[in-house]
Amino acid sequence: MAKTDSELVRIDRIDRQILEHLQKDGGLTNQQLAERVGLSPSPCSRRVKALEEAGIILGRKTLLERRKLGLSLTVILQIGMDRHTPERFQEFEDQVATYPEVQELYLITGQQADYILKVVVPDMEHYQQFLLNKITRITGVSGVHSSFVMRRVIDNTELPLKYL
Incomplete structure (x- = not known):
């Protein structure tokens, strides 16, 4: 993965699945996320960290009902x-x-x-x-x-x- 803001960052199918699941529920534990994308916890955690370092994952927030x-x-x-x-x-x-x-x-x-x-x-x-x-x-x-x-x-x- 590229790590500069000015370049388009390429992601693979597993990264996309991780992002899809985290967008739906940012409160997933690493264990839950790993199970949903078919990885063991360590590689899943490394991928999430890489997505954060690449600037794709900016943070996790809780949505509130106004x-x-x-x-x-x-x-x-x-x-x-x-x-x-x-x-x-x-x-x-x-x-x-x-x-x-x-x-x-x-x-x-x-x-x-x-x-x-x-x-x-x-x-x-x-x-x-x-x-x-x-x-x-x-x-x-x-x-x-x-x-x-x-x-x-x-x-x-x-x-x-x-x-x-």
Whole structure:
């Protein structure tokens, strides 16, 4: 396996199986994972370590159910910036990265907006405070369009490994 960020890392069938299983359940023990991919524990552990060192496995996280924790409102924001300079974009990105409400941030093209954000908050009152006290106070924000998610239809964190 290559170990640089700039090169495409080639993986084999067993590596792909390991990644598929870990994407579905990052809490698998090495023993459980080894059984599922048909390896003994030591080679399985070495492969997982190699995938981590190659930068393919970035970490393991626990997914939480938002609504059961009182985070019932998901908002998609489209943000327009007043100037399209690297400094302005970096300032915006650095500030937004400090907001725990922001789940995703994308710099986009092909729309009137420059950024799309996915934000999770308890309710409309909290969203209003987030919007007015945080987003609109960032230097350079010239426009905000909010769309409110009615229902999550697909919310998938797994990458399509079938293309590898």
